Amino acid sequence: MKGVQSTYHHSYTLSFLLVLFLFHPILSIDVNTLSSTDFLTISSNRTLVSHGGVFELGFFKPSALSRWYLGIWYKKLVSDKTYAWVANRDNPLSTSSGSLKISGNNLVLLGQFNNCVWSTNITRGKSTSPVMAELLPNGNLVMRYSYNNDSPSGFLWQSFDFPTDTLLPDMKLGYDHKTGRNRFLTSWRNFDDPSSGDFTYKFYVRRGLPELFLKKNYVVMERSGLWNGIEFSGMPEERRNHPVYDYTENSEEVAIRLLIANQSIYSRLTIIDVGYLHRSTLIPPSRGWSNFLYFPKDDCDAYKSCGPYAYCDLSTSPRCNCFEGFDPMNRQQWDLGEGSDGCVRRTPLSCSGNRFLMLRKMKLPDAKMSIADRIIDLKKCEERCLTDCNCTSFAAADVRRGVTGCFIWTGELYDTRTYSFAGQDLYVKVANVDLVLSSDEESDRNGKIIRWSIGVSLMLILSVIVFCFWKRRQKQAKLAETPIVKTQVLMNRMVLPRQRNLSGDNQVEDLEVPLIEFEDVLIATEHFSDCNKVGKGGFGVVYKGRLLDGQEIAVKRLSEMSAQGTNEFMNEVRLIARLQHINLVQLLGCCVDEGEKILIYEYLENLSLDSHLFDLTRRRMLNWQMRFDIINGIARGILYLHHDSSIRIIHRDLKASNILLDKDMTPKISDFGMARIFGRDETEANTRKVVGTYGYMSPEYALDGIFSIKSDIYSFGVLLLEIISGKRNKGFYYSGRDYNLLECVWRNWKEGQGLAIVDTVIIDSSSPTFRLREILRCLQIALLCVQARVEDRPLMSSVVLMLGSEAEDIPQPKPPGYCVIGNSSETYSTWSKQPDNEACTVNQITMSIIDAR
Structure with missing residues (x-):
């Protein structure tokens, strides 16, 4: 009898557990649906997981603050969660007492006192059939009737109609005519705050012309160009990498959809909080994202950067160019590289006697003053534009099967640029007299x-x-x-004489730069008054000045005893005049008068970075966000010199005193007296005369005179460590157990105490977690830049990506390489990663120590 009771008891227990398991799904895992009798809570840690296990929906808390959100993320990326969608981004839960359940036909998120924090807000349909929520394999959260399993047309609601900062495959941007809804992306406020940020990425269709706009609040920052049936003319890199968008235009909607050919690859397009678009992919089982496309990618992507009737071309200097038959509106500003005023017609148009200038591989102009006709062919379009007195240009509307339809512009042409590949043909109407010499239609x-x-x-x-x-x-x-x-003998402009090209070949070139008379420089600086002195270096003194028109300038007067001779002077003039970037100092002119060699720059109110970084009082004003912005600005400037400018430049003297700061603390790289031009196919060069600043030079350059773009990477790494620590690299010589800053950082990094070296001004016990992660990330990037082996240092393009994306994988650094000074002032040693730390000695190094200015 006792055995029977025991058997009955065990059977009853198993039955009870089975019933409990079936009717309490909270005990199950990897379910993808939520029924009307079910719910999710923060405390239970229960989630919905899509079929295939790619996406997961649940509650998350992105920072140390008590703010809870309902969102969708990639399930398999455990160490670095990548969020694809957030429901209550602007209305977080303030406590961990939150729940998600179905109420009527709606999915609702309830707070601590059962108040509704977020809802699907479904108003259509009064069916008594039960509804359910389901997380689909593509990451789309949908509400549907229980009997409707497959048809998207039967969805009562879907998260794809309410995107946040991420566009997933099958998700659309654009207008839904049935609901009147415009679907667009909005950035996070910052790294750990999902609330709506300042940047949006919207799809607009104006008079049948579809375009994407990246905006900061209501200001247009970048424009995609018009859709031509294959791509957006301003984003050809997307098609070059992978087919990206599918365009739909019918009575129900006008929208674009993100495509992915291989469903085993994760792909997403994200707008980040600093105003960039990242196209990222991940191929399982990899745990990290690869950013193969970002937009904007260069200065030419900036909206209306060159003004009307001008196009941007990175292969020219300056980058802004007038269309043929047009002249600069403001010649003086144009010569200085400022092209925002654009160009004007050389000969005004009349209603007859005009022809068309064909520009190839172009980003089509802003569609604000244009219309589309998708029926007529290109020949008819040309005839219409010729007979329309208001028409200024035209282009093909669809380039898929031949050329069909056309875009017609009736006003000024803005925001165009050239590409080395892709782009479209643009036909600009010009007075016949201005095209006589270039026309190919004459008999x-x-x-x-x-x-x-x-x-x-x-x-x-x-x-x-x-x-x-x-x-x-x-x-x-x-x-x-x-x-x-x-x-x-002085004139308004000067042509520098021909000289041997700095890259070592026999090419020669003339460079025309603005020349300022010596008397004007004397007046501007009050005869080089000591009251106007703002800096002094090995090459001379820098003065603040003011021209007769009121413009403030910085005057670099090279001393007669300066090591920078005529060649270095001409080198600096030639290089800076050809380089145009927001993070490079702008050369306004020069002056040569008997023994005087003078450079005139834009005046930067906040002087050099070292005057702030190593000053006990000013350093307190440099919070982490300011330092991080300075780091990013310097990195973009170096990226332009190494990769994006028309000529590849190795600076060779990057240091804190050569980083100048404008009134907004925007960094600008200066002092190109020792820079060298590199050929695109060159990897390194050798010099017998090693010049630069000790402490910033890479070991291979200091010892053997071998320099490359990786030499600048090393200098950037040292500079990055100085910005983070607030200490000079050379200030560590023989202090305690560390020869220099690099060794101190590496020792602390190995011991897991990376934050110990960080400037106390920017870090304390109350610093948020995301900031500490960001600082440690920058420390790791800096250590990679100062690696002993040249091949272990990253390219600056990789550095910029690592700085701009938390999702970018960063390799673990090895011990750094650096030079230490010996007992003699003429002896230097280099330390690398040899097991016994043996140092090699080198003599007769020529050093140029340039102080802050």
Whole structure:
């Protein structure tokens, strides 16, 4: 009897557990649906998991603050959660007493006192059929009737209609005509705050012309260009990597959808809180994202950067160029590299006698003053534009099967640029007289007449030039015999003489730069008054000045005893005049007068970085966000020098005193006297004269004179460590057990005490977790930059990506390489990662120590 009772008892227990398991799904795992009798709570840690296990829905808390959100993330990325959607991004739960359940036909999120924090807000349909929520394999959370398993048309609600900062495959951006809803992306406020940020990515269709706009609040920052049936003309890199968008236009919607050919690859497009778009992919079983596309990628992507009737071209200097038949609106500003005023027609248009200039591989202009006709062909479009007095240009609307339809512009043409691949043909209407010499439509007879006329004209012009040059040389020879030659031979502009190309080849080039008379420099600086002195270095003194028109300038007066001779001076003038970037100092002009060699720059109110970083009082004003912005600005400037400018530049003297700060604390790299031009196919070069600043030079350069773009990477790494620590690298010599800052950072990093070296001004016990992670991330990047082996240092393009994305995987650093000074002032040693830390000695290194200015 006792055995029977025991058997009955065990059977009853198993039955009870089975019933409990079936009717309390909270005990189960990996369910993808939520029924009307079910619920999720924060305390239970229960989640919904899509079929296939890619996506997971549940509650999360992104920071140490007590703010809870309902969201969807990639389940398999445990160490670094990547969130794809947030329900209550602008209305977080303030406590951990939150629950998600179905109420009527709606999915609702309830707070601590059962108040509704968020709801699907479904108003249509009064069916008594039960509803359920389901997390689909593509990451879409949907509400549907229980009997409707597959049809998207039967969804009562879906999260894909309410995107946050991420566009997933099958998700759409654009207008839904049935609901009147515009689907667009909005950035997070910051790394650990999912609330709506300042940046949006919206799809607009104006008069049948579809475009994507990246905006900061209501200000347009970048524009995708018009959709041409294959791609957006301003984002050709997307098609070059992978097909990206599918465009739909019908009575129900006009939208684009993100495509992915291989469903085993995770793909997403994210707008981040600093105003960038990242296209990222992940191929399982990898645990980290790869950012293969980001937008904007360069200065030419900035909206209306070159003004009307001008196009941006990174291969030219300056980058802004007028269309043929147009001249700069403001020639003086144009010559200084400021092209925002754009260009004006050389000859005003009339209603007849006009022709078309064809520009290839272009980003099509802003569609604000344009219309679309998708029926007529390109020939009809040309005829319409010729007969329309208001038409200024046209282009093909669809380039998929031949060329069909056309876009027609009736106003000024803004925001165009050229590409080395892709892009579209743009036809700009120009007065016939301005295109006579370049037209390919003239008959053979007229062509011969034109060529003959041109030949004769060129001969006459050449003769006049030779005669004028001869007369000028005679006049200068006479003036040279008089004592007042100094001021009479100066002109408004100067051409530097031909010289050997700095990259070592035999190419020569003339460079035209603005010249300022020496008397004007004296007046501007009050005869180089000590009151106007703002800095002093090995090459001379820097003064603050003011020109007669009120413009403030910085005047770099090279001393007669300076190591920077004529070659270095001309090198700096030639390089800075050809480089245009927000993070590079702008050269306004120069002055050469007998023994004087003077450079005139834009005046930067906050002087150099070292004047703030190593000053006990000013350093307290540099919080972490300011330092992080400075780091990113310097990195973008170096990226431009190494990869994005028309010529590859190795700076060779990156340091805190050569980073200048404007009124907004925007960093600008200066002092190109020792910079070198590198060929695109060159990897390294060698010099017998090692110049630079000790403490910032890489070991291979200090010892063997070998330099490359990785030499600048090393200097950037040292500079990054100084910004984080607030200490000079050379200030660590023989202090305690560390020779320098690099060794101190590495020792603390190995011991898991990376934050011990961080400046106390920017870190304390109350610092949020995300900030500490960001600082440690920067420390790790800095250590990678100062690796002993050149091949272990990353390229600057990788550094920029690592700085800008938390999802970017960062390799673990090895011991750094650095030079330490020996007992003699003429002896230096280098330490790398040898097991016994043996140092090699090198003698006769030429050093140029340049102080802050």
